[in-house]
C-alpha cells in the first residue's frame with residue numbers, strides 16, 4: 001500500500017468499506033404496521049444504518065452495517081422494533 | 089445506510105457506543121461547514137483506521153494533548169487568510185484527552201479567546217486502552233486501575249468538576265449535556281457555535297464495554313444519569329455566572345441514584361454495601377443542592 005504524504009485521506013466517509021454487519025448477534029426487525037414514522041431510531045443509531053426516504057416506505061435498516069446493539073428497539077416509543085436471534 | 093449522516097457507517101466502535109451517537113448528533117447540529125480537530129482516543133481510533141475515515145467533514149487527528157492548541161491554530165490561520173467567516177471549528181477529545189492530558193492546551197485556548205467549540209465526550213475512563221481510570225472516573229467505579237477488593241471500593245476520589253473549571257475561565261459559552269437528552273445537547277451545540285469566542289460542551293456518553301452495561305441500554309442510562317441528579321445539565325453564557333441555569337430538571341421526586349448504579353457492572357461491587365450507596369446518594373444530593381435542584 002502506498003502511504004500518502006501526511007497520511008491524508010481524501011475520500012470522505014470511506015469507512016463504508018468496512019461491512020460491520022458481520023458483528024451482529026441479534027437482528028432488529030421493524031414492524032411497519034406499528035411504526036409511526038417518528039424517526040427516533042434514525043437519530044439514536046450509533047452506526048447511522050437506519051434511513052427513511054418516504055413515509056410510505058418507512059425506516060429501513062441496512063444490515064450490511066447494523067451491529068445489532070438494540071438501541072433502536074429499546075428507544076422506539078411504539079415498540080415497533082423487535083430484536084431477533086440472527087441466523088447464519 | 090443513512091447517507092445524510094456526516095459520520096459514516098463502517099466505523100469500528102463497539103456495538104451500542106454512546107460516544108458515536110454524540111458525534112453524529114454534534115455533526116448534525118453543526119452542519120457540513122465544520123472543521124474537526126481531534127485528539128487520540130476511542131473516537132479517533134474507531135473512525136480513522138488508515139486508509140479510511142468515517143468523517144465527511146475536514147478532519148485532523150493530532151496528539152493526545154493538543155486538540156485545543158491545533159484548533160486555535162486553525163482559527164488563527166483562517167483569520168490571517170481572511171477566510172474565517174462561515175466556518176465552525178470544533179476541537180474534540182475524550183475525558184482522558186481533556187480532563188487529564190489536554191487540560192493545559194484547553195485552558196490556553198479559552199484564555200486566548202479563540203473562536204472554537206471544544207467538545208469533550210465523557211465516558212469516565214481511558215476506554216480503548218483497556219479501561220484505566222481518568223480524573224473523570226466517578227467515586228466507587230471499578231476500572232482496571234481502580235479495582236475493588238478487600239481494601240478498595242474501586243475509584244476512591246470523586247470526579248473532577250471539569251465544566252466548572254472551564255466556567256472559571258469565563259468563556260462565551262459552557263454547558264454540560266447528556267447524549268440521552270439529545271435535543272438539549274443539539275440546542276447547546278447550536279448556541280455555542282452562534283457565539284464568537286471560546287465555548288465548551290461536556291457531553292456524557294455511556295460506554296457499554298467499560299461500564300459493563302447491556303448495549304441496548306446506552307440511551308436509557310444517559311437519561312437515568314440526569315433523572316437521578318447524578319449528572320446535572322446546565323449552561324452559562326457570556327462568562328457571566330448570573331446566566332447559569334439548569335436546562336433539564338430531574339423529575340420530582342428525583343429517582344434514587346441506586347437505580348442508575350445497579351444496572352452497571354462497574355458499580356456491582358457496591359450493591360451489598362449500603363453505607364457506600366448512602367455516601368454516593370449524599371454526594372449527589374449535595375451537588376443537586378448547589379445547583380438549586382430539590
Ligand code: SF4
Pocket residue numbers: 030034035036037038039040041042059075076077078079080081
Ligand atoms: S422509532 Fe419506532 S416508530 Fe419511530 S420511526 Fe423508528 S421504528 Fe418507527
Ligand code: SF4
Pocket residue numbers: 028044045046047048049050061065066067068069070071072073104
Ligand atoms: S441494532 Fe443498533 S446498529 Fe442496528 S439499527 Fe438498531 S441501533 Fe443501529
